Amino acid sequence: EVQLVESGGGLVKPGGSLRLSCVASEFTFSRYAMHWVRQAPGRGLEWVASISTSNTYIYYGDSVKGRFTISRDNAKNLLYLQMDSLRVDDTAVYFCARVRDPRYFDAAGALDVWGQGTLVTVSS
Amino acid sequence: AVRLTQSPSSLSASVGDRVTITCRASQGVSSALAWYQQKPGKPPKLLMYDAFTLDGGVPSRFSGRGSGTNFTLTISSLQPEDFATYYCQQFNSYPPFTFGPGTKVDI
Secondary structure: OOEEEEEOOEEEOOOOOEEEEEEEEOOOHHHOOEEEEEEOOOOOEEEEEEEOOOOOOEEEOOOOOOOEEEEEEOOOOEEEEEEOOOOHHHOEEEEEEEEOOOOOOOOOOOEEEEOOOEEEEEOO | OOOEEEEOOEEEOOOOOOEEEEEEEOOOOOOOEEEEEEOOOOOOEEEEEOOOEEOOOOOOOEEEEEEOOEEEEEEOOOOHHHOEEEEEEEOOOOOOOOEOOOEEEEO
């Protein structure tokens, strides 16, 4: 079964750091661009960041730019989100998601496979 | 940045009803728009991409129309499993890959 599984969430103090991981299985990870999307408690979806298949195209939302870093290890089928200088309003469930069509190598495509999400809580 | 608005923000409907949700973009996004369904505690599920193409396994009671700035998602006959929140997302002008604020469909 095609699957994405996130890990690395938890409780962190404001100003702290966390690294989220997302492991892909049962598909050729290196062929697909990937995204991180988050959802604060009781709120809607917010796009966070995306990365192309070969790291050429990397994009961030304004609210995380300069604080978060998206990366991938195609050899290990892993997607990462390094989150630094965390703020209370970064509290959310973080989902990784796959771009449906591998032709959209720059990540500009619909997201067809999603992980279950990992909760990040930023609180003192 | 492209902004997406959805209307209504919520609606109440009954099983068997025809339901239409609208997504409007602040500038044209061609047909680079997707629709997702999300149930509480679950990740979003892709329903439609390229504005009107159903993803695999999505029932045919779901349909999409539109291009440019105005898009609709229609459920022709609402089923119990369709009660959820629906989001649109654009992929034409980026970053960001903007989501709409969501439309909650409940009983």
